Structure formats: structure tokens, C-alpha cells
Amino acid sequence: MAIESNIQLVRNATLVLNYGGKKFLIDPMLAExxxxxxxxxxxxxxxxxxxVxxxxxxxxxxxxxxxxVTHLHPDHWDEAAVKMLPKDKVLFAQNENDAEVIRSAGFSKVHIMSENSLFDDISFKKTHCQHGSDEAYANPQMAEILxxxxxxxxxxxxEKSVYIVGDTIWIEEVENNLKEFQPDIVVVNTGFAQVNxxxxxxxxKEDVLRIHEILPEATIIAVHMEAVNHCVLSRKELREYIAEKGIENSVVIPLDGELIAF
Incomplete structure (x- = not known):
């Protein structure tokens, strides 16, 4: 009998992915x-x-x-998570720098994600993101912050394949990943967070449509909304947009705590 896989949006980008009989906690922000x-x-x-x-x-x-932990910004890995999580929990970081920060907080089983990561019999790979525009990264201070x-x-x-795109703007590598992976489920951080x-x-919202145009059969799950100050796209605005574009049957906009089976 197949084990049901599902994704639960906890809040913001914090997800629980039950996949292949294993439970992954992704980007925990657990503060009140x-x-x-x-x-x-x-x-x-x-x-x-x-x-919220x-x-x-x-x-x-x-x-x-x-x-x-896809990266160490505090809306993806916060002080509350550091305090609450058992220090012997298996944890995957995106690179050695992040891993060292997490180890320095007392975590003893920190691994670095690669293009060929394995947890038991579940394979997963790290993918590249660009957390802002070329102009932003050309500014040394902003590049360090991002x-x-x-x-x-x-x-x-x-199992259905799942691509958790991460904190990124639209870049060629993300587009290539969508075309190469052909994921069944695409989880997208869609809050349109703004840096002054x-x-x-x-x-x-336009990026949601672009993903649908590349992968019309995929289910898109839109998260990272209405939970941190700089995210300006609301669920209501996104619902109206996808209805206007006629793609509402392909896009799920979960509430905090909602579970989506697949």
C-alpha cells in the first residue's frame, strides 16, 4: 500500500513535507x-x-x-527554531558557511545539500536561486544582506516529484530546472517581498503564470505570503489574478496550517 505524500504549509515558507514515508521540516520559523x-x-x-x-x-x-534550511534569513531559520529543535536532529544546509553557523548553535548532525543528496532512500538535490536583482547584487552591502x-x-x-523553488526572482536557471525536472508539484514563494x-x-503573481505556461499539468502551491512585513502580495490578490488568467484549477493557495495531499 502506497504511503500518502502531502505538504503542509505551516506559515510563511515553513513547510512539512511528508514524502516517501519520511517527514521533512523545511525552513522553520517558529517564533510567536x-x-x-x-x-x-x-x-x-x-x-x-x-x-501572524x-x-x-x-x-x-x-x-x-x-x-x-534553504538559507539563514530569519524568516526561514529563526532563533525560536534554533532553541526548540533537538540538537541531534539530522539537518541539511545549502553550503559549508550555513552549516558552520548551524553547527555553532549546537547541532551535531549537519549535512550539506548537493545535487545528489540522499536521506535513506529519498534523493533530493539543491537548486540555485537568486534572491534579488542583478542591480541589488551589484551593491556590495545589499549583496551581503541577500x-x-x-x-x-x-x-x-x-512518488510525484516536488520542486520547492526557494527564495528567488525569475532567472534562467530556475526556468531550466522547471523544463528539465518536469516536476508534478511546484512550491513557490510568491509574496513579492520588496527591498526599498x-x-x-x-x-x-506573474511568475506563477510563467510557471503554469511552462508546466501546464503541474500543481503550483503558492506560499510565503501574509506572514512577514516585506511581502506585499496577498492571497486575495493572487486568487483574483489566477482567476482572471483562468488557471485557478492549477494553483493552490493554502492557508496557514493547511495540508495538501498529492
Whole structure:
């Protein structure tokens, strides 16, 4: 009997992926509502993050078989997660720099994702992102703030493939990944987060349409909305947009805590 795979949006980009009989916790931001100041130099920086509370008890996430951290921005890996997660939890980071930061917080089983990562019999690969425009990365101070980010592609015989695109704008490599991987499920960070003077640093609604045009049979799951100060695209605006474009049957816009089976 096949084990059902599913994705649960916890909040923002925090996901639980049950895949091939294993539970992955991805990009845990586990703080209570309003725990942190808004991101300086971004839209709506007067608002405190997270904008909303957790829809589930964080303790229910502690039994994950492994944790994946796509990058170290605090809306993907926060102080609360560092404190709550067991220090012997298997954890995957995007590169040695991130791994060293996580190890320095006391975690003892930190691995680095590659193009050929394996957890038990589940293969997954790190994918490249660009967390802002070329202009933003040409500014040394902004380039340091934005840093590197990554996505993850999961594939297993007998399972639907899942591409978690990560914090990125539209770049050729992401487009090539969509065409090469032909994922069944595409999880997209679509909050259209804005940095003052440099524009968006993650996908917006038009990018959802572009993905659909490349992969008309794929299910697109839109997350990373309405939870941190600089994300300006709302669920309501995205729903209206996909209805206008006639692609609402291909796009899922989950509420915090919602589980999507596939």
C-alpha cells in the first residue's frame, strides 16, 4: 500500500513535507507573532514579524525525520527554531558557511545539500536561486544582506516529484530546472517581498503564470505570503489574478496550517 505524500504549509515558507514515508521540516520559523522587528530597509518595516501566529503547536514539528534550511534569513531559520529543535536532529544546509553557523548553535548532525543528496532512500538535490536583482547584487552591502539561497527538488520512484523553488526572482536557471525536472508539484514563494530601492527579491503573481505556461499539468502551491512585513502580495490578490488568467484549477493557495495531499 502506497504511503500518502502531502505538504503542509505551516506559515510563511515553513513547510512539512511528508514524502516517501519520511517527514521533512523545511525552513522553520517558529517564533510567536511579533517576536522580531520588521526587516530594515524593506516595505512595511514598521510591522513586527511574524505578522501572524503559528497555526499549530511547534512541538508537533519536533518529530521530523530531517530538517532542510534553504538559507539563514530569519524568516526561514529563526532563533525560536534554533532553541526548540533537538540538537541531534539530522539537518541539511545549502553550503559549508550555513552549516558552520548551524553547527555553532549546537547541532551535531549537519549535512550539506548537493545535487545528489540522499536521506535513506529519498534523493533530493539543491537548486540555485537568486534572491534579488542583478542591480541589488551589484551593491556590495545589499549583496551581503541577500546572500545565497537555494531550492530543493525531491524525486523518488513511485512518488510525484516536488520542486520547492526557494527564495528567488525569475532567472534562467530556475526556468531550466522547471523544463528539465518536469516536476508534478511546484512550491513557490510568491509574496513579492520588496527591498526599498531594489524591488522584489522573490516571486510574484506573474511568475506563477510563467510557471503554469511552462508546466501546464503541474500543481503550483503558492506560499510565503501574509506572514512577514516585506511581502506585499496577498492571497486575495493572487486568487483574483489566477482567476482572471483562468488557471485557478492549477494553483493552490493554502492557508496557514493547511495540508495538501498529492
Amino acid at each position: 507573532q511579533g517576536a522580531y522587528p520588521g526587516f530594515e530597509g524593506t516595505a512595511n518595516s514598521h510591522l513586527r514579524n511574524p505578522l 501566529g503559528l497555526p499549530i503547536e511547534p512541538g508537533s514539528l519536533m518529530d521530523a525525520d530531517a530538517v532542510i 546572500g545565497k539561497s537555494s531550492g530543493v527538488f525531491f524525486g523518488k520512484p513511485g 530601492g531594489f524591488g522584489p527579491i522573490i516571486f510574484g
